[in-house]
Amino acid sequence: RLRKWQSRLRVSDAAERNLAFALSELDRIASQLKLPRHVEEEAARLYREAVRKGLIRGRSIEAVIAACVYAACRLLKVPRTLDEIADISRVDKKEIGRSFRFIARHLNLTPKKLFVKPTDYVNKFADELGLSEKVRRRAIQILEEAYEKGLTSGKSPAGLVAAALYIAGLLEGEKRTQREVAEVARVTEVTVRNRYKELVDKLNLKIPL
Amino acid sequence: MVDMSNVKLRIENIVASVDLFTELNLEKVIEICPNSKYNPEEFPGIICRFDEPKVALLIFSSGKLVVTGAKSVEDIERAVNKLIQMLKKIGAKFHRAPQIDIQNMVFSGDIGMEFNLDAVALSLPNCEYEPEQFPGVIYRVKEPRAVILLFSSGKIVCSGAKSEHDAWEAVRKLLRELEKYGLIEEEEEW
DNA sequence: AATTTACTTTCCAAAGC
DNA sequence: GCTTTAAAAAGTAAATT
Numbered sequence: 001r002l003r004k005w006q007s008r009l010r011v012s013d014a015a016e017r018n019l020a021f022a023l024s025e026l027d028r029i030a031s032q033l034k035l036p037r038h039v040e041e042e043a044a045r046l047y048r049e050a051v052r053k054g055l056i057r058g059r060s061i062e063a064v065i066a067a068c069v070y071a072a073c074r075l076l077k078v079p080r081t082l083d084e085i086a087d088i089s090r091v092d093k094k095e096i097g098r099s100f101r102f103i104a105r106h107l108n109l110t111p112k113k114l115f116v117k118p119t120d121y122v123n124k125f126a127d128e129l130g131l132s133e134k135v136r137r138r139a140i141q142i143l144e145e146a147y148e149k150g151l152t153s154g155k156s157p158a159g160l161v162a163a164a165l166y167i168a169g170l171l172e173g174e175k176r177t178q179r180e181v182a183e184v185a186r187v188t189e190v191t192v193r194n195r196y197k198e199l200v201d202k203l204n205l206k207i208p209l
Numbered sequence: 210m211v212d213m214s215n216v217k218l219r220i221e222n223i224v225a226s227v228d229l230f231t232e233l234n235l236e237k238v239i240e241i242c243p244n245s246k247y248n249p250e251e252f253p254g255i256i257c258r259f260d261e262p263k264v265a266l267l268i269f270s271s272g273k274l275v276v277t278g279a280k281s282v283e284d285i286e287r288a289v290n291k292l293i294q295m296l297k298k299i300g301a302k303f304h305r306a307p308q309i310d311i312q313n314m315v316f317s318g319d320i321g322m323e324f325n326l327d328a329v330a331l332s333l334p335n336c337e338y339e340p341e342q343f344p345g346v347i348y349r350v351k352e353p354r355a356v357i358l359l360f361s362s363g364k365i366v367c368s369g370a371k372s373e374h375d376a377w378e379a380v381r382k383l384l385r386e387l388e389k390y391g392l393i394e395e396e397e398e399w
Numbered sequence: 400a401a402t403t404t405a406c407t408t409t410c411c412a413a414a415g416c
Numbered sequence: 417g418c419t420t421t422a423a424a425a426a427g428t429a430a431a432t433t
Contacts, residue, residue, distance in 0.1 A: 058417055111330035111337070112331050115330075154344030155340060156427070221422085222410090343409090344408090345408070
C-alpha cells in the first residue's frame with residue numbers, strides 16, 4: 001500500500017543520505033591526508049561492505065569512516081598513524097580504534113593482511129625528516145636486527161622506527177633530534193629515548209659522540 | 210598432549226551478582242555504610258567498599274548486588290554475609306538465603322616461554338594484535354567462553370571465565386592452537 | 400631524567416537513560 | 417550504547433619533582 005511504499009522510500013532515503021554523508025566525510029579526510037585515490041576507493045568499498053553487513057549499528061558513521069580509512073591505509077601499505085586520522089576526525093582516537101578492530105574482525109581483515117612493514121614507516125618518516133637513502137637503509141638494518149633479537153614484540157612500531165631513524169641519523173652523520181623524530185612518528189620523546197636505549201644496549205651499537 | 214606443567218594461573222578478581230530477595234531503601238542503607246558513595250543521577254546503586262574482605266559492592270534498591278575485587282569465592286560470601294548483618298540493624302528482613310552467581314573471573318598467569326607476537330598473529334586464527342594500541346595478542350575462546358591476552362613475555366591475562374576450571378580449559382585450548390600452528394617451539398626460530 | 404600516577408585492552412553484572 | 421566497580425598484563429603518556 002501507499003504507506004508501505006512511503007516507508008520504503010523513507011528507508012532508502014535515509015540510507016542514501018547516510019551514504020552521501022559518509023562519502024563526503026571520507027572525501028574530506030582523504031583530501032586532508034592527501035591519500036592516493038586507490039586508498040580512498042578501498043575505504044569506500046570497506047564502508048559499503050560494513051553497511052551491508054550491518055556493522056554500523058551502535059557506531060557513528062564518522063567513526064566507521066575513519067576506521068575504514070585507517071584499514072584501507074593498512075591494507076594498501078600506505079603508512080598513516082591513527083593519530084593523524086584522529087586529528088582531523090570529530091571522533092576520538094579511542095573510538096576510531098574500537099571501530100577499526102570491530103570492522104577488522106567482521107570483514108576478515110587479518111593481522112597478516114593489515115601488516116605494514118616497518119620499512120614503509122621508515123620511508124614515510126624519513127621523507128618528512130629529509131633523511132637520505134643511506135640513513136634509511138641503516139635504520140632498516142637496525143630494525144631487522146632488533147626483530148631477530150626479539151626486541152620488537154608488543155612495542156609500538158612507530159616508536160621503534162623513530163628510534164631506529166634517530167640512531168641511523170647519528171651513525172650516518174645526519175642527526176635529527178629526538179624531538180623531531182618523535183614528532184613525525186607521533187610518539188613522545190620518552191618513548192624514543194626508551195627504544196633508543198634498548199636498541200643501543202642490546203645491539204651493541206657504538207654511537208659517535 | 211599439551212604440556213601444562215609450566216603454566217601458572219592466579220586469581221586476580223572475581224565478579225559476582227547477588228540477589229538478597231529484599232527491597233532496600235538506599236537512603237537508609239547509605240547511612241550505615243561507612244566508605245560509600247551514592248549519586249543516583251550518575252549511577253543507580255550505592256558504591257560501597259569493605260576493607261575485610263577487600264571488595265567493592267554495588268547495592269541496588271531491588272536488593273540485588275554486584276560484588277567485585279574479590280580474590281576468592283569465600284571472600285564474596287563473607288562480604289555478602291557482612292552486608293546482611295549490617296542491613297539487619299537497619300530493619301531489613303531476610304526470608305531466604307542470598308543467591309550468589311559468579312559472573313566473571315580474571316586471572317593473571319604465565320605460559321613459561323616467550324613469544325614472537327608477530328609470528329603468533331600471523332598464524333593463529335581469530336586473534337587480534339595491534340601493538341600500536343595494545344602490547345598483547347587478544348585471543349577469544351568460544352567454549353568455555355573466555356578471552357586471553359598473551360604478551361611477548363609469555364605472561365597472560367584470562368578474563369570472562371566463570372570458574373577456575375574454565376580458565377584452565379581456555380588456556381589449554383590456546384596452547385593447543387599455538388602448538389598446532391608451530392608457535393610453541395619458539396627460541397631458535399625467531 | 401627519574402618517579403608517580405594514569406590510561407590503553409579483556410570480562411561481567413546491576414537499573415536506568 | 418552509556419554510566420560504576422575490580423584486577424592483571426606491558427606499553428605509552430603525562431604530571432611532578
